[in-house]
Amino acid sequence: xxxxxxxxxxxxxxxxxxxxxxxxxxxxxxxxxxxxxxxxxxxxxxxxxxxxxxxxxxxxxxxxxxxxxxxxxxxxxxxxxxxxxxxxxxxxxxxxxxxxxxxxxxxxxxxxxxxxxxxxxxxxxxxxxxxxxxxxxxxxxxxxxxxxxxxxxxxxxxxxxxxxxxxxxxxxxxxxxxxxxxxxxxxxxxxxxxxxxxxxxxxxxxxxxxxxxxxxxxxxxxxxxxxxxxxxxxxxxxxxxxxxxxxxxxxxxxxxxxxxxxxxxxxxxxxxxxxxxxxxxxxxxxxxxxxxxxxxxxxxxxxxxxxxxxxxxxxxxxxxxxxxxxxxxxxxxxxxxxxxxxxxxxxxxxxxxxxxxxxxxxxxxxxxxxxxxxxxxxxxxxxxxxxxxxxxxxxxxxxxxxxxxxxxxxxxxxxxxxxxxxxxxxxxxxxxxxxxxxxxxxxxxxxxxxxxxxxxxxxxxxxxxxxxxxxxxxxxxxxxxxxxxxxxxxxxxxxx
Numbered sequence: 001x002x003x004x005x006x007x008x009x010x011x012x013x014x015x016x017x018x019x020x021x022x023x024x025x026x027x028x029x030x031x032x033x034x035x036x037x038x039x040x041x042x043x044x045x046x047x048x049x050x051x052x053x054x055x056x057x058x059x060x061x062x063x064x065x066x067x068x069x070x071x072x073x074x075x076x077x078x079x080x081x082x083x084x085x086x087x088x089x090x091x092x093x094x095x096x097x098x099x100x101x102x103x104x105x106x107x108x109x110x111x112x113x114x115x116x117x118x119x120x121x122x123x124x125x126x127x128x129x130x131x132x133x134x135x136x137x138x139x140x141x142x143x144x145x146x147x148x149x150x151x152x153x154x155x156x157x158x159x160x161x162x163x164x165x166x167x168x169x170x171x172x173x174x175x176x177x178x179x180x181x182x183x184x185x186x187x188x189x190x191x192x193x194x195x196x197x198x199x200x201x202x203x204x205x206x207x208x209x210x211x212x213x214x215x216x217x218x219x220x221x222x223x224x225x226x227x228x229x230x231x232x233x234x235x236x237x238x239x240x241x242x243x244x245x246x247x248x249x250x251x252x253x254x255x256x257x258x259x260x261x262x263x264x265x266x267x268x269x270x271x272x273x274x275x276x277x278x279x280x281x282x283x284x285x286x287x288x289x290x291x292x293x294x295x296x297x298x299x300x301x302x303x304x305x306x307x308x309x310x311x312x313x314x315x316x317x318x319x320x321x322x323x324x325x326x327x328x329x330x331x332x333x334x335x336x337x338x339x340x341x342x343x344x345x346x347x348x349x350x351x352x353x354x355x356x357x358x359x360x361x362x363x364x365x366x367x368x369x370x371x372x373x374x375x376x377x378x379x380x381x382x383x384x385x386x387x388x389x390x391x392x393x394x395x396x397x398x399x400x401x402x403x404x405x406x407x408x409x410x411x412x413x414x415x416x417x418x419x420x421x422x423x424x425x426x427x428x429x430x431x432x433x434x435x436x437x438x439x440x441x442x443x444x445x446x447x448x449x450x451x452x453x454x455x456x457x458x459x460x461x462x463x464x465x466x467x468x469x470x471x472x473x474x475x476x477x478x479x480x481x482x483x484x485x486x487x488x489x490x491x492x493x494x495x496x
Contacts, residue, residue, distance in 0.1 A: 004348055005352055008353040008357075012060070017060060024062075024064035025068045026368070028042065028066070028067065028071075028072060029071075030072075030376075031065070032070065032071065032072030033072040033076055039324050040324050041215060041391075042065050043327050044212055045212060045394050047062070047330070047331055050335075051335075055335050060354055062331055063311065063354050063357065067119060071304060071369075072372075073088030073091075074088045074095065076088075077091040077095055078096060079104060087271055088300075088303070089272075090271045090295075091299050094288060095108075095296050097290050098291040098296075101291055107296055109236045109237075110293050110300075111297075112366065113236050113237065114245070114249060114296065115303075115304045115365060116304075116363070118249070118252065118256055119304040119307070119365065122304060122308025123362060125261075125305070125308065126308045127359075129261070129316075142446075143445075143459055143463050144465045145445040148317060150473050151470075153434060153438055154170075154477050168427075169429070173431065177201075178190060178439070179197055179200055179201045180201070183440070183444060201436075203437070204330075204334075204399055204412075205409070205412040207327055207330070207433060208415075209413065209415025209417075210415050211429065213417075213419065214415075214419030214420040216416075217417070218420060218423060220388050234369070236370070248301070251281070252274040252277070252297065252302040255270065256270040256271075256304065256309060257306070257308070258309070259309070260308065267303035268303065270303055270306035271298075271299035274301070307324075308358060311325060311358075314328065318340035318441070319438070327433070396409055
């Protein structure tokens with residue numbers, strides 16, 4: 001393992017790859033720090049650009065953008081109470097009060113250090129656990145892969161906010177995935193005689209529309225407020241603060257890794273869970289929400305560790321651990337690659353180059369964050385009315401270039417309007433993407449399973465791994481139903 005990592009490090013340190021990595025970090029910094037441009041959107045916009053790149057360079061670029069975006073969302077969360085990314089929502093609870101108290105530099109320093117430490121812990125876990133998980137996964141067959149796909153879908157549905165919306169979103173994604181020719185029989189499905197739909201609904205138009213176009217519409221039609229910001233001096237290594245938040249960093253980093261590895265959950269959930277745990281373990285819980293350093297350290301360490309942890313099931317099993325990794329999975333498919341157990345054996349050079357790149361990214365965060373924050377505070381007041389059209393043009397060009405199809409562009413715009421309307425209903429768009437990505441896996445593996453068992457579904461419950469995964473899926477769905485019911489019952493009892 002160490003030899004493979006050092007070999008990957010040698011690849012990363014080649015001048016061109018190092019330039020790509022550095023560029024990716026700065027792109028991620030900008031995208032994560034600007035509210036409304038998350039890691040998902042950046043990866044979506046740059047996905048077509050990677051089509052003509054060498055696969056190693058392409059996935060170093062995408063994963064580095066992913067990692068650095070998760071970090072930089074804290075900047076506007078702390079300075080403006082406007083999280084640049086969903087992962088930074090919890091950071092605003094204590095970061096912004098510190099800014100109001102004239103401690104913006106201190107808050108940013110805590111966030112930068114926590115992000116780097118969490119990211120390093122997550123990357124080390126990624127390097128160690130991915131081969132271990134892949135070796136176990138070599139024993140998997142069609143029933144286990146079907147159960148894994150179901151697990152990913154049910155987790156997303158359970159955590160979509162409203163259970164019914166999450167389930168509808170997952171089912172909608174599954175339906176979209178069935179459009180086109182049946183991969184096993186060649187039968188035409190839901191094409192309505194359209195030659196364009198015969199190829200299926202492309203992943204790129206759906207992702208770009210639901211996330212990028214809908215976000216531009218939301219930001220353009222909403223009201224923006226800009227506040228002048230004074231110069232901020234960031235102090236990263238503050239030993240008294242580091243000693244104070246040390247236990248929080250350790251606990252939150254480990255929690256982030258564990259939560260990140262679970263398929264479909266993602267870094268936002270890790271940040272929320274770690275924040276609540278930090279409050280529960282604190283001797284002064286009343287200080288949270290008023291500028292507690294632990295309130296910044298906990299979510300930032302957790303979300304960066306979870307971002308790396310989410311790549312473990314992606315590489316080892318071919319199952320995305322978050323919304324952004326679902327899009328990266330789409331990029332692998334676009335390059336003709338299929339992550340999974342055999343991928344660890346056949347493409348280890350690519351994988352360990354990506355691992356080494358992510359390891360270096362965390363040090364780049366420490367190195368470049370201070371000058372970037374100084375520069376960013378000057379650029380933050382650029383109106384979105386200027387940025388929005390640039391994003392739309394990139395989306396149109398990128399979507400068209402994948403299949404040279406204007407039909408895909410119209411699809412993208414249509415899904416953009418749909419995404420905008422769904423977001424007004426607080427609909428979990430990521431559940432649609434996971435359904436779209438995991439749908440073909442679930443369908444094909446279920447049909448292979450039924451072929452293996454001659455149509456007997458009990459095979460899913462007679463094999464230990466698949467049975468365990470399906471039971472976990474059922475328990476997650478049951479918990480998603482029962483927990484809100486118990487809360488309502490308690491509220492009624494308390495009110496009466």
